[in-house]
Structure formats: C-alpha cells, structure tokens
Amino acid sequence: MSYRCTICDGSFTEIPEDALEITGGRGYRSRHPALFRFSDGTVHALRKVPVKKQQPQEPSPEPKENSELLLEANVLAELPTPPTQPVPQPEPKTEPLPPIEPDIEETSISAMRLAWQQRSSK
Numbered sequence: 446m447s448y449r450c451t452i453c454d455g456s457f458t459e460i461p462e463d464a465l466e467i468t469g470g471r472g473y474r475s476r477h478p479a480l481f482r483f484s485d486g487t488v489h490a491l492r493k494v495p496v497k498k499q500q501p502q503e504p505s506p507e508p509k510e511n512s513e514l515l516l517e518a519n520v521l522a523e524l525p526t527p528p529t530q531p532v533p534q535p536e537p538k539t540e541p542l543p544p545i546e547p548d549i550e551e552t553s554i555s556a557m558r559l560a561w562q563q564r565s566s567k
C-alpha cells in the first residue's frame with residue numbers, strides 16, 4: 446500500500462511511525478486524506494493509493510503512427526520483390542592437383558630395361 450499526499454503530491458510507501466496524525470481517529474483508514482505531521486515538521490494529507498494505479502500504463506499507440514506504419518508497409522508491398530538469384534559461386538581457386546600418375550621415368554626405365562633384357566636374352 447502506498448500513500449499520496451494531496452498537498453505536495455508526494456508519494457509515500459508507508460506512513461512513518463513517528464508521524465503524528467493530526468486529524469486523528471480513523472482518518473487514514475478511510476479514503477479521505479488524513480493529515481499527518483511528520484517528524485520533520487511537514488504536514489501531508491495522505492491518501493491511500495492502490496498499488497495497481499501506481500503502475501504506469503502502457504501508452505496507447507497514436508493512430509498517426511499506425512497510419513504511417515501502414516503506409517510504409519504498403520510502399521514495401523508495392524516494391525517489386527527482387528527475384529531470388531542464386532549467389533554466383535566463385536570459381537574454386539584451388540590449384541589443380543597434379544594428376545596422380547605412376548612415375549613415368551620409373552616405368553619407362555623399367556620398360557626400357559625390360560625391353561633391353563628381352564633384347565639381350567635373344
């Protein structure tokens with residue numbers, strides 16, 4: 446429960462225990478503000494304020510903003526949607542791997558050797 450002063454419009458979460466109730470009696474228990482003299486000498490007319498009303502309410506959006514948003518939406522809708530083109534993939538820059546071939550020299554040599562051996566065997 447919170448209290449709001451009808452004089453200075455100050456809000457108080459609770460009435461200080463040392464506050465002296467001027468109006469006396471059941472004043473602060475009713476909806477009518479009750480005068481309290483605080484220990485610092487100030488007098489406040491405190492009235493109970495439900496906590497729910499203390500919460501700020503969401504400001505309702507103005508119609509103007511809504512119309513602008515709708516207008517923007519319409520403009521966006523009128524714009525031709527760009528065709529979804531496939532992103533051109535860059536050519537792979539990787540060096541072409543050398544063809545895996547048997548060692549030509551080795552085979553040629555062995556072939557020559559084989560031929561030589563065949564020739565010499567004759």
Ligand SMILES: [Zn+2]
Binds near residue numbers: 450453489
């Ligand atoms: Zn006050």
